[in-house]
Amino acid sequence: MKNVTDNRNHLKTMKESAFKTLSSLNIKPTSQRIDIAEIMFCKDQHLSAEDIITILNDSDSSISRATVYNTLNLFAEKGLVRRVVIDSSKIYYDSKTTPHSHYFNIDTGEISDFEFEDVKISPLPKLPEHTVQDSVDVIVRVKNSK
Numbered sequence: 001m002k003n004v005t006d007n008r009n010h011l012k013t014m015k016e017s018a019f020k021t022l023s024s025l026n027i028k029p030t031s032q033r034i035d036i037a038e039i040m041f042c043k044d045q046h047l048s049a050e051d052i053i054t055i056l057n058d059s060d061s062s063i064s065r066a067t068v069y070n071t072l073n074l075f076a077e078k079g080l081v082r083r084v085v086i087d088s089s090k091i092y093y094d095s096k097t098t099p100h101s102h103y104f105n106i107d108t109g110e111i112s113d114f115e116f117e118d119v120k121i122s123p124l125p126k127l128p129e130h131t132v133q134d135s136v137d138v139i140v141r142v143k144n145s146k
Protein backbone atom coordinates (compact mmCIF):
# COMPACT_ATOMS: atom_id res chain seq x y z
CA MET A 1 0.00 0.00 0.00
CA LYS A 2 2.85 2.34 0.74
CA ASN A 3 3.90 2.44 -2.91
CA VAL A 4 0.40 3.34 -4.05
CA THR A 5 0.35 6.23 -1.58
CA ASP A 6 3.83 7.32 -2.69
CA ASN A 7 2.73 7.31 -6.33
CA ARG A 8 -0.36 9.35 -5.56
CA ASN A 9 1.69 11.86 -3.60
CA HIS A 10 4.18 12.02 -6.45
CA LEU A 11 1.39 12.68 -8.97
CA LYS A 12 -0.09 15.36 -6.72
CA THR A 13 3.33 17.02 -6.44
CA MET A 14 3.78 16.88 -10.24
CA LYS A 15 0.40 18.56 -10.76
CA GLU A 16 1.17 21.23 -8.15
CA SER A 17 4.55 21.94 -9.68
CA ALA A 18 3.03 22.18 -13.20
CA PHE A 19 0.35 24.51 -11.81
CA LYS A 20 2.98 26.76 -10.18
CA THR A 21 5.21 26.84 -13.26
CA LEU A 22 2.33 27.85 -15.56
CA SER A 23 0.94 30.43 -13.12
CA SER A 24 4.36 32.04 -12.65
CA LEU A 25 4.53 32.69 -16.41
CA ASN A 26 1.00 34.08 -16.59
CA ILE A 27 -0.21 31.01 -18.43
CA LYS A 28 -3.74 30.18 -17.29
CA PRO A 29 -3.28 26.73 -15.71
CA THR A 30 -6.20 24.88 -17.32
CA SER A 31 -6.44 21.15 -16.62
CA GLN A 32 -5.45 20.38 -20.24
CA ARG A 33 -2.32 22.55 -20.00
CA ILE A 34 -1.40 20.95 -16.68
CA ASP A 35 -1.79 17.45 -18.20
CA ILE A 36 0.43 18.39 -21.15
CA ALA A 37 3.00 20.07 -18.85
CA GLU A 38 3.13 16.94 -16.68
CA ILE A 39 3.97 14.76 -19.69
CA MET A 40 6.47 17.26 -21.08
CA PHE A 41 8.35 18.09 -17.87
CA CYS A 42 8.61 14.71 -16.14
CA LYS A 43 12.19 14.43 -17.51
CA ASP A 44 14.57 15.90 -20.10
CA GLN A 45 13.14 14.67 -23.39
CA HIS A 46 12.25 15.50 -26.99
CA LEU A 47 8.61 14.89 -27.85
CA SER A 48 6.62 15.73 -30.97
CA ALA A 49 3.02 16.91 -30.72
CA GLU A 50 2.03 13.49 -32.09
CA ASP A 51 3.99 11.74 -29.29
CA ILE A 52 2.03 13.73 -26.72
CA ILE A 53 -1.29 13.00 -28.47
CA THR A 54 -0.44 9.26 -28.35
CA ILE A 55 0.40 9.41 -24.61
CA LEU A 56 -2.83 11.33 -23.91
CA ASN A 57 -4.90 8.84 -25.93
CA ASP A 58 -3.34 5.95 -23.99
CA SER A 59 -4.52 7.58 -20.77
CA ASP A 60 -8.05 8.09 -22.16
CA SER A 61 -7.68 11.85 -22.19
CA SER A 62 -10.06 13.84 -24.37
CA ILE A 63 -7.72 16.73 -25.15
CA SER A 64 -8.07 17.73 -28.81
CA ARG A 65 -5.16 17.78 -31.27
CA ALA A 66 -5.61 21.54 -31.72
CA THR A 67 -5.26 22.09 -27.96
CA VAL A 68 -2.05 20.04 -27.88
CA TYR A 69 -0.54 22.02 -30.78
CA ASN A 70 -1.67 25.39 -29.36
CA THR A 71 -0.37 24.52 -25.88
CA LEU A 72 3.05 23.45 -27.19
CA ASN A 73 3.31 26.67 -29.22
CA LEU A 74 2.39 28.67 -26.13
CA PHE A 75 4.98 26.81 -24.02
CA ALA A 76 7.61 27.51 -26.70
CA GLU A 77 6.73 31.23 -26.84
CA LYS A 78 7.06 31.44 -23.05
CA GLY A 79 10.43 29.67 -23.11
CA LEU A 80 9.19 26.60 -21.23
CA VAL A 81 10.19 24.29 -24.07
CA ARG A 82 12.55 24.70 -26.99
CA ARG A 83 11.56 23.78 -30.54
CA VAL A 84 13.96 21.42 -32.29
CA VAL A 85 13.21 21.55 -36.01
CA ILE A 86 14.70 18.61 -37.89
CA ASP A 87 12.68 19.41 -41.01
CA SER A 88 9.22 20.81 -41.72
CA SER A 89 7.57 17.47 -40.90
CA LYS A 90 9.68 16.70 -37.83
CA ILE A 91 9.33 19.27 -35.07
CA TYR A 92 10.15 18.25 -31.51
CA TYR A 93 9.69 20.05 -28.21
CA ASP A 94 12.62 19.86 -25.84
CA SER A 95 12.00 20.12 -22.10
CA LYS A 96 15.66 21.00 -21.54
CA THR A 97 16.01 24.70 -22.36
CA THR A 98 19.63 25.31 -21.34
CA PRO A 99 22.05 25.72 -24.29
CA HIS A 100 22.88 22.40 -25.93
CA SER A 101 22.99 20.83 -29.37
CA HIS A 102 21.52 17.69 -30.92
CA TYR A 103 22.42 14.56 -32.79
CA PHE A 104 19.67 13.30 -35.07
CA ASN A 105 20.00 9.69 -36.19
CA ILE A 106 18.47 9.51 -39.68
CA ASP A 107 18.24 5.69 -39.44
CA THR A 108 16.38 5.51 -36.15
CA GLY A 109 14.82 8.99 -35.83
CA GLU A 110 16.43 9.25 -32.39
CA ILE A 111 17.45 12.66 -31.03
CA SER A 112 20.12 12.96 -28.37
CA ASP A 113 21.81 15.88 -26.64
CA PHE A 114 25.39 17.00 -26.52
CA GLU A 115 26.88 19.99 -24.80
CA PHE A 116 26.89 23.19 -26.81
CA GLU A 117 30.45 24.04 -25.77
CA ASP A 118 31.67 21.00 -27.73
CA VAL A 119 30.93 22.85 -31.00
CA LYS A 120 33.08 25.73 -32.13
CA ILE A 121 31.96 27.83 -35.09
CA SER A 122 34.59 30.47 -35.37
CA PRO A 123 34.42 33.02 -36.67
CA LEU A 124 30.65 33.11 -37.06
CA PRO A 125 29.52 34.33 -40.50
CA LYS A 126 28.96 38.08 -40.76
CA LEU A 127 25.41 38.80 -39.61
CA PRO A 128 22.97 40.63 -41.90
CA GLU A 129 22.70 44.36 -41.33
CA HIS A 130 20.57 45.53 -38.38
CA THR A 131 20.61 42.12 -36.70
CA VAL A 132 22.23 40.67 -33.61
CA GLN A 133 22.92 37.05 -32.89
CA ASP A 134 20.19 35.39 -30.87
CA SER A 135 21.28 31.76 -30.77
CA VAL A 136 23.05 29.08 -32.78
CA ASP A 137 21.23 25.80 -33.34
CA VAL A 138 23.40 22.86 -34.30
CA ILE A 139 21.95 19.53 -35.43
CA VAL A 140 24.49 16.89 -36.36
CA ARG A 141 22.81 14.27 -38.57
CA VAL A 142 24.26 10.81 -38.03
CA LYS A 143 23.50 7.37 -39.40
CA ASN A 144 24.29 3.90 -38.11
CA SER A 145 27.70 2.65 -39.19
CA LYS A 146 27.54 -0.56 -41.23
Ligand SMILES: [Zn+2]
Nearest residue numbers: 094096102113
Ligand atom coordinates in the same frame (compact mmCIF):
# COMPACT_ATOMS: atom_id res chain seq x y z
ZN1 LIG B 1 17.75 18.48 -26.33
